[in-house]
Amino acid sequence: MFDGLKISSTSRPRQGKAKSDTNLCIDTHDTISKSFDDDASSDNEILFDSQQSPDMTTISGSFQSPLTPFIVDSATFTHKPILLELENEISSICARVQGSVPKSSLCIDERLYSVKIGRLVGTGGDSRIFDCTLTGNVPNIPLPREPLVIKIPLNKYGCRYIEREAQVLSKLNGDTRFLHSYGLYNLSSKEYPRCPKDTQFPSLVLPKMDTDLENFINSLDADEHVEGVFIGKDRWWSLATCLFQGLLSMELSGIVHCDLKTSNILMKGESFSIADFSSARFYYSSPVDKEQRGTLTFTAPELLKLDAEPPSFHTDLFSAGLILLHAATGKEPYSGIHNNTQLMLLAKTGAIWKLLDPESLSRLNEDSNIYKMLHMILVERCQLHQLQSYF
Numbered sequence: 001m002f003d004g005l006k007i008s009s010t011s012r013p014r015q016g017k018a019k020s021d022t023n024l025c026i027d028t029h030d031t032i033s034k035s036f037d038d039d040a041s042s043d044n045e046i047l048f049d050s051q052q053s054p055d056m057t058t059i060s061g062s063f064q065s066p067l068t069p070f071i072v073d074s075a076t077f078t079h080k081p082i083l084l085e086l087e088n089e090i091s092s093i094c095a096r097v098q099g100s101v102p103k104s105s106l107c108i109d110e111r112l113y114s115v116k117i118g119r120l121v122g123t124g125g126d127s128r129i130f131d132c133t134l135t136g137n138v139p140n141i142p143l144p145r146e147p148l149v150i151k152i153p154l155n156k157y158g159c160r161y162i163e164r165e166a167q168v169l170s171k172l173n174g175d176t177r178f179l180h181s182y183g184l185y186n187l188s189s190k191e192y193p194r195c196p197k198d199t200q201f202p203s204l205v206l207p208k209m210d211t212d213l214e215n216f217i218n219s220l221d222a223d224e225h226v227e228g229v230f231i232g233k234d235r236w237w238s239l240a241t242c243l244f245q246g247l248l249s250m251e252l253s254g255i256v257h258c259d260l261k262t263s264n265i266l267m268k269g270e271s272f273s274i275a276d277f278s279s280a281r282f283y284y285s286s287p288v289d290k291e292q293r294g295t296l297t298f299t300a301p302e303l304l305k306l307d308a309e310p311p312s313f314h315t316d317l318f319s320a321g322l323i324l325l326h327a328a329t330g331k332e333p334y335s336g337i338h339n340n341t342q343l344m345l346l347a348k349t350g351a352i353w354k355l356l357d358p359e360s361l362s363r364l365n366e367d368s369n370i371y372k373m374l375h376m377i378l379v380e381r382c383q384l385h386q387l388q389s390y391f
Helices: 085-096 156-172 213-219 235-253 313-329 340-349 358-365 368-378 385-391
Strands: 032-036 058-059 075-077 111-125 125-138 148-153 183-187 201-207 265-268 271-274 289-291
Touching: 032 111, 058 368, 125 156, 148 156, 148 183, 148 340, 156 183, 156 201, 156 235, 213 265, 213 313, 235 265, 235 313, 235 385, 313 358, 313 368, 313 385, 340 385, 358 368, 368 385
Parallel strands: none
Antiparallel strands: 032 289, 058 075, 111 125, 125 148, 148 201, 183 201, 265 271
């Protein structure tokens, strides 16, 4: 995150209609194209002070990695907005505040550190994840104490998603509800033979977690969890708190995740972290990437319409509700539907509550607050602030 970065205006982020992620499998070739933002429009972070002259703003701030020696501090800049109309100027400022950090300030300094890649531990639509270690190239340099992984793009096309994720995580570093980032490491063919010669792959160095929520749910013995909330009531409320507070933080930062699902919730011990921001967008920036990515079974129905708008904070909340439903029942949304055409039709109507079987409803009824909260999110389509009384 950027220390000292703030907007002195007290205006709240505006809510918007939505459109989200809709691929049946996690593959860039199986996505439904919609408007989507790529890298943010500016390389500068803006500190806007309403006391200043309206035609001049000052940009400042430096990216803070968990290990600050990894990162080169960004410089201080000034910027003169082009648009003179007040409304357009404010919109421009909002977009830039949530815009991109200079890539150089996100990168691990290769003069100070080297990376060694270990075994493959996971794959995604655009990336592979490997164990890795960082070693210092100079004496007495700080090194991470926790196990690490490195997220490497599958190809040059996937580099932009890794860079986007690094941009988003730079806004959220320091918030324990999100997986923090150590920064980007530019891999060459020397460290990673799959990298084309004379090309570098920006790859994201992250802490290694124990598992993800989807695998954790699948690892539980259904015979030992016949009644009640499937993952346990205390653990469920811990998850709900992480998601609720995480959504609040993302809304305040103007970040829409766009691909919230159980496999993107990571676990270490009993703690949860929201991860995988490769599909995320900055809510106030202009969408320039035409590709819309996501997972159909965790997508809000309004995002599946032909005239759908981009994803919003409200559609992220619906996806979070489906995560909580999965954790409470032990069954993935629409798990009984195996025909893709039928699945799409049901997801478009938001019929998930009507599809709950008696066993799932029985589990939800074990705790009236869990039942009411999920009904508010998935059926009544409440706003995030309406859930505050549960936390």
